[in-house]
Amino acid sequence: MTTSSATSALTKPRASRVAGFLGLLCVATLLFGLSVGSTGFEPLWNLGSDAVAMQIIWELRAPRTLGALLTGGLLGLAGAIAQGLFRNPLADPFLLGSASGASLGVAILLVGFGISPLATQWFVKLGLTGAAFVGAVLAVLLTLSLARGVQHTLRLLLAGVIVGVVLGALTSLLSLTRPDILQAMQAFMLGSTAFVSWSSCAIMAIVCLTCTTAGVALARGLDGLALGEATAKSLGLPLTTLRGALIGILALATGTAVAHTGLIAFVGLAAPHLVRAIVTVRYAWLLPLATLMGALLLSLADLFARGLIAPQELPVGVLTAILGGGYLMWLMNRQSIAHE
Amino acid sequence: MNKTTAASGGDSLALETQRLTVTRGLVTILTDLELKIPTGRWCAIVGPNGAGKSTLLQVLAGILPFQGEVRLFGQPLRQHAAQNRARRIAWLGQSVVQSADDLRAYDVVMLGRLPHQSWLGGQSLADHAAVEHALKLTQAWAWRDRALSTLSGGEKQRVLLARLLAVEADVLLMDEPLANLDPPHQADWLMLVRELVAQGKTVVSVLHEVTLALYADDLLVMSNGKIQYAGKRDEPALHRAIETVFEHRIAIQPLGARWVALPTLS
Numbered sequence: 001m002t003t004s005s006a007t008s009a010l011t012k013p014r015a016s017r018v019a020g021f022l023g024l025l026c027v028a029t030l031l032f033g034l035s036v037g038s039t040g041f042e043p044l045w046n047l048g049s050d051a052v053a054m055q056i057i058w059e060l061r062a063p064r065t066l067g068a069l070l071t072g073g074l075l076g077l078a079g080a081i082a083q084g085l086f087r088n089p090l091a092d093p094f095l096l097g098s099a100s101g102a103s104l105g106v107a108i109l110l111v112g113f114g115i116s117p118l119a120t121q122w123f124v125k126l127g128l129t130g131a132a133f134v135g136a137v138l139a140v141l142l143t144l145s146l147a148r149g150v151q152h153t154l155r156l157l158l159a160g161v162i163v164g165v166v167l168g169a170l171t172s173l174l175s176l177t178r179p180d181i182l183q184a185m186q187a188f189m190l191g192s193t194a195f196v197s198w199s200s201c202a203i204m205a206i207v208c209l210t211c212t213t214a215g216v217a218l219a220r221g222l223d224g225l226a227l228g229e230a231t232a233k234s235l236g237l238p239l240t241t242l243r244g245a246l247i248g249i250l251a252l253a254t255g256t257a258v259a260h261t262g263l264i265a266f267v268g269l270a271a272p273h274l275v276r277a278i279v280t281v282r283y284a285w286l287l288p289l290a291t292l293m294g295a296l297l298l299s300l301a302d303l304f305a306r307g308l309i310a311p312q313e314l315p316v317g318v319l320t321a322i323l324g325g326g327y328l329m330w331l332m333n334r335q336s337i338a339h340e
Numbered sequence: 341m342n343k344t345t346a347a348s349g350g351d352s353l354a355l356e357t358q359r360l361t362v363t364r365g366l367v368t369i370l371t372d373l374e375l376k377i378p379t380g381r382w383c384a385i386v387g388p389n390g391a392g393k394s395t396l397l398q399v400l401a402g403i404l405p406f407q408g409e410v411r412l413f414g415q416p417l418r419q420h421a422a423q424n425r426a427r428r429i430a431w432l433g434q435s436v437v438q439s440a441d442d443l444r445a446y447d448v449v450m451l452g453r454l455p456h457q458s459w460l461g462g463q464s465l466a467d468h469a470a471v472e473h474a475l476k477l478t479q480a481w482a483w484r485d486r487a488l489s490t491l492s493g494g495e496k497q498r499v500l501l502a503r504l505l506a507v508e509a510d511v512l513l514m515d516e517p518l519a520n521l522d523p524p525h526q527a528d529w530l531m532l533v534r535e536l537v538a539q540g541k542t543v544v545s546v547l548h549e550v551t552l553a554l555y556a557d558d559l560l561v562m563s564n565g566k567i568q569y570a571g572k573r574d575e576p577a578l579h580r581a582i583e584t585v586f587e588h589r590i591a592i593q594p595l596g597a598r599w600v601a602l603p604t605l606s
Contacts, residue, residue: 087439089439220451220457227448234401234403235507236422236424
């Protein structure tokens, strides 16, 4: 008994060390991200002398690399909160309908304003981001009202599924009636970090920091919920307030991520799982670690998306879906073997 | 005999209900239930499946909504602020939930200290002392660093029992606390409850094992959402009531100074 507890303590590293390690890896991918692109390492060498090289690094590579880190962080955090809130390891950040809400918002905007060449680039960009965010938040509110509040987890889940299906159908309908927006819609649905600007990075950084801090402040409630709702209640936790606050954080983090990079699958689902595979921690540590893990996952995926068939690039959402799906299949197999 | 008072000699009441009714959807689970549980005693609840035992325990713990009145130390339960109530009465449920699997045993037991902590405050020395004490009482200290998922059913149960003890509440409600425990640890549990009661705590437990329930000071016999009989351990009328609610499929016999419930084979 003592030996097994000793070995488990030995094999599982300390949370702070894992955090440091993940942080270092994030910085490393950030630096590496600056040197990867259709023109290769070259701009990095000519940074001092060449204005174009400077522009490539500063205006293209830096914001998108940072954007991938921040989006991944937001999704990792949202995934960890969703899994704690719904006490379900398969919960993902888009569970409350935010993804389909964001898609519908984008579709409505595209139909309303058209993709006219007259609209300036930044106007379209800002409009799409705003529409996606508003759509995501409205979808979550719709889910909450359908579930008649936050008291019943199962009702919330079902309402989320219904909202997802119905809003998805509406989006499809819009795309069918206006085939000219199909391509723009597709680009959004696949998810991409290619168009992240410095201002997007600033917004995402602020939201990510706020949400992580708020999440850590509520982490004890998530731990309590893990014992089951009845036990949490018997411990005097204000469940309604707690759930409301957690859903607020979830909606803000997911909405912000979706608005800037479109739909990126599996990062939110896989990041908390990967953290749990490495350490056994309370939510006060799990949330920041899942944030770091999500950031690392998406920035790595982004590097691959840019490098795999360079100078062409893959939408990073496609890559995360394939990698994430594969990882989950592996996890499932390993668990079923362990159970046998 | 008094039908509703578990013991006649109790000075003050830990728990009391008046016309307690609980409905879920269209089904009435508890009907006009009246009970009095005195302070500083161990009361065991027995009865067939579906009698409403677990529901009663959850109502007393403040988890389920109810009609009628429930009083905790004389004060209506509804008037207690949630955190204040949680400090005075602790509840241990029947099922071991899977979602806690990724928590360390120590962290699970620390959750028992939630009623004593403010939202942004940290864990005090008293919290750590209470957690250590509780884990040692249930002999679970050795695997404090292990994740719940790596423990066996009985080991998990002892960690969850420690979680209950860490609350340091005056009233402890336990639903099937002996599930998954082997006989030596069942005996340990009986001694632990004796010790708690000796310290002035009140223990209310739902037990399926009637022989073990007959170690309690007082027993409540439940069926069909009602208390059919309440009395002290050695009362013959209590034994008859227990045999009746179990449709005379068990017989209660004396064995030395104790009582045993044996299955009757007809």
